[in-house]
Amino acid sequence: MSYNYDENSVVDKILAKDFLSSYIFLTVGRVGSTSENITQTILWVEENAKRDALIDLLANSEAGTLTLVFVETKRGADALENYLYSQKFQVASIHGDRTQEDRELALSCFRSGRTPVLVATAVAARGLDIPNVKHVINYDLPSDIEEYVHRIGRTGRVGNLGLATSFFNDKNRNLARGLVELLEEANQAVPPWLKALTGDGRPTSFQRPRSNRRGGFGARDYRQTPSRGGNNSNRPSGPTLRDCGLLRDSNYYDSQPCSMSQNSTDWWGN
Helix, strand or coil, X not given: CCCCCCCCCHHHHHHHHHHCCCCCCCCCCCCCCCCCCEEEEEEEXXXXXXXXXXXXXXXXXXXXXXXXXXXXXXXXHHHHHHHHXXXXXXXXXXXXXXXXXXXXXXXXXXXXXXXXXXXXXXXHCCCCCCCCCCEEEEXXXXXXXXXXXXXXXXXXXXXXXXXXXXXXXXXXXXXXXXXXXXXXXXCCCCCHHXXXXXXXXXXXXXXXXXXXXXXXXXXXXXXXXXXXCCCCCCCCCCCCCCCCCCCCCCCCCCCCCCCCCCCCCCCXXX
């Protein structure tokens, strides 16, 4: 008999010690490590510039790129979904307060590409198998580095390449050392300003990669100059109807173009 076991979970450690007389812990790779298949980019983005930074990233994505955007709160997920929809992006969201039907509909639309942007709280970080996710964006970074690893692990699976972009600011200083260690372990470029944050002194300037393409990864400093991106193939041209109807309005159940399995698994344990 086998069980899933989280080596970083205090509860799992207690259960293993108290109830299993003889057990083996198997892991593939180092616990808490990241894959070299995932290109990780850390951007310094102030809180009031996050929406503009996200718009720039999405506006310069290839058509149909499945993008998973993580936020920390349920209210934040709803607010960001509504904002992106107002900016003509095809978007859905999931969090713990959504009904099972809502969540299955959102995931179905995301998997099929009808809504290639999915805003989610950490409820989607574990247990869900969402293939073909190309880009994970930490709009809000988690409070610990293990959760960061779980989140970005939604992309770059089965030998595929993936992108992981994280918005970092003063609220996330506790993650600086862990992020640097992960980037170095995965042979990724470490921003000089992030490296400097692992010491006692505060960096006086931010050096970032140059890019010839506006809005390219790491190409902009969002501390002072937030601005919206240009045209995006993920943005429908002209007014559009909400494909999956996930906003609460009178037409919510009138049309559900994305198929849902009648026997789908409730990953949230309801």
